[in-house]
Every structure is written in structure tokens, then in C-alpha cells.
Amino acid sequence: MASLNLISEYKSFGGKLGFYSHHSSTCNGEMRFAVYQPPQATQKPVPILYFLSGLTCTEENFMAKAGGVQRFAAEYGLILVAPDTSPRNTGITGEDDDWDFGTGAGFYVDATEEPWRQHYQMYSYVVQELPALITANFPAQPEKQGIFGHSMGGHGALVCAMRNPELYKSVSAFAPITAPMRCPWGQKAFSGYLGNNQESWRAYDASELVKKVGYHSPILIDQGIADKFLAEQLLPEVFEQACADINQPLNLRYQEGYDHSYYFIASFIEDHIRHHAIALLK
Numbered sequence: 387m388a389s390l391n392l393i394s395e396y397k398s399f400g401g402k403l404g405f406y407s408h409h410s411s412t413c414n415g416e417m418r419f420a421v422y423q424p425p426q427a428t429q430k431p432v433p434i435l436y437f438l439s440g441l442t443c444t445e446e447n448f449m450a451k452a453g454g455v456q457r458f459a460a461e462y463g464l465i466l467v468a469p470d471t472s473p474r475n476t477g478i479t480g481e482d483d484d485w486d487f488g489t490g491a492g493f494y495v496d497a498t499e500e501p502w503r504q505h506y507q508m509y510s511y512v513v514q515e516l517p518a519l520i521t522a523n524f525p526a527q528p529e530k531q532g533i534f535g536h537s538m539g540g541h542g543a544l545v546c547a548m549r550n551p552e553l554y555k556s557v558s559a560f561a562p563i564t565a566p567m568r569c570p571w572g573q574k575a576f577s578g579y580l581g582n583n584q585e586s587w588r589a590y591d592a593s594e595l596v597k598k599v600g601y602h603s604p605i606l607i608d609q610g611i612a613d614k615f616l617a618e619q620l621l622p623e624v625f626e627q628a629c630a631d632i633n634q635p636l637n638l639r640y641q642e643g644y645d646h647s648y649y650f651i652a653s654f655i656e657d658h659i660r661h662h663a664i665a666l667l668k
């Protein structure tokens with residue numbers, strides 16, 4: 387397995403926050419991620435909680451802007467892992483042209499279309515390569531993983547968890563894109579990465595997936611009512627209906643006055659960490 391390159395490291399709430407780069411065989415180039423190791427990890431292996439960020443983000447946004455999330459990871463004894471949102475500097479023509487496609491917008495899918503498929507394999511990266519790296523390099527309990535995310539990353543978390551219920555004991559999301567096949571962001575990304583055959587899109591659409599496979603545990607979602615992307619892009623009501631159709635337990639909380647920003651995430655991060663800790667520390 388390729389070695390990790392430590393870019394920077396900070397002590398935080400008694401634990402350690404590190405930023406890393408490595409050669410990814412899945413994405414065929416350099417990838418970056420951040421890892422917070424709680425103080426407990428110096429004594430014993432601990433559970434792992436993955437956070438997938440939204441459009442335009444890097445591996446840093448969550449660690450810097452989620453309201454001191456390290457405090458709660460330290461309290462419960464969880465490793466936090468935040469990958470970047472796409473490959474970068476791949477040399478693909480046009481990769482930096484749009485903020486909602488290409489760089490910073492990998493959508494957590496395995497691209498099948500040229501020219502993206504050589505590098506944009508974010509689904510396999512998040513589900514397979516990254517967890518293998520974390521287990522090999524950090525005091526982690528690989529059988530205890532949870533996953534959550536924001537917006538595009540909320541979509542990614544729901545999809546990764548529902549497609550791999552044995553790998554993820556818990557899932558939650560902030561303002562997720564819940565029905566990407568029906569919204570402009572999702573349609574643009576899926577046609578670019580997956581092509582025009584919409585049958586191949588279903589495996590990456592939370593509202594389609596949940597009807598097919600469900601999930602073994604209650605799903606927690608927080609959604610701000612003042613989020614400017616709510617009505618056109620996020621469509622939580624579609625996911626809510628799909629969950630209701632199959633009796634999937636869903637705790638969808640509409641939060642009055644909150645927008646799409648990290649100030650919203652920071653306001654409810656403690657509840658999400660607790661949601662995962664309950665499942666992971668059993």
C-alpha cells in the first residue's frame with residue numbers, strides 16, 4: 387500500500403488533527419484527506435466516522451468550520467476522517483471550469499464516461515481505498531464505521547451507507563441532495579460522469595436506493611428551512627416519501643431560519659456525533 391505523506395499536524399482537544407496526501411490507485415493520482423485522532427486512540431483502537439463534504443469543499447472545510455467538531459470526537463472517542471471532494475490537477479480539459487462539476491464536485495460516484503473515468507472514482511475511493519488506508523495507518527476499529535456528510539456529501543453518505551450496510555453501522559446528513567436524478571446539480575453530474583442512460587443513475591440516488599434496499603438503522607437528517615438550495619436541489623420531501631413507502635425509520639428535522647452554510651452544520655453537529663456514537667460504541 388502506498389505510504390501517507392503528512393502535510394501538517396495540530397494538537398486539538400487533547401487529540402491530533404493531521405492533513406495527509408497519498409497516491410491513490412483508485413483515482414489514479416494524488417488525493418488528500420484529514421484525520422482527527424481523539425486522545426483515546428493513543429490507548430486503544432477506536433471507531434471511525436467519515437464526513438463527506440459538499441460542492442467546492444476540500445478536506446479542510448469540515449475540520450475548520452463545523453463548530454469545533456474535534457471536541458465531540460474527543461468526548462466520545464471517535465476518529466474523524468474527511469476526504470477531499472474530488473481528484474484535482476488531473477489534467478482533464480475543463481476540470482476547473484465549473485464549481486458544480488469536475489474539481490470539488492466528484493459527487494461520490496465511479497465515473498464511467500470519458501474523460502472522467504480515469505480519475506473520478508470517488509465512490510470506490512471512499513468505500514474501499516480510504517478505509518483500507520485508515521485501518522492500516524491509524525488505531526482504528528474497521529468493523530465500526532459510520533458515515534455522514536453535507537449537501538453533495540450528504541448524498542454521498544446516504545448512498546455509501548445504503549449500498550454497504552455491512553460496512554457502515556450509522557448514517558446521517560446535513561441538507562443532503564436526496565434525489566439527484568430529479569435536480570439540476572445531480573442531472574448535470576450524472577450525465578457527465580455516468581452518461582445519459584438513467585438506469586445507471588439509480589444506484590447513486592438515495593430516494594431510489596432506499597426503496598430498493600432500505601437501511602438497517604434510523605437515518606438522521608437536518609435541513610435548514612432558509613436554505614436557498616432546498617426547493618430546487620435538495621428535495622428532502624422526495625426522500626421522506628420514499629422512506630415512508632417502505633417504513634424506513636427517518637428522523638428528518640426541519641430547522642427554522644437555518645441556511646446551507648457551515649454555521650448551520652456547527653449548530654447541530656453535536657447531535658450528529660451523538661447519533662453515530664450511540665451506534666458505534668455499542
Ligand SMILES: N[C@@H](CCC(=O)N[C@@H](CS)C(=O)NCC(=O)O)C(=O)O
Nearest residue numbers: 440441442443447485537538647648
Ligand atoms: N458556490 C455556490 C455555493 C457552494 C456551496 O454552498 N457549497 C457548500 C456545499 S454545497 C459549502 O459547504 N461551501 C464551502 C463552505 O461554506 O465552506 C454558490 O455560489 O451558490
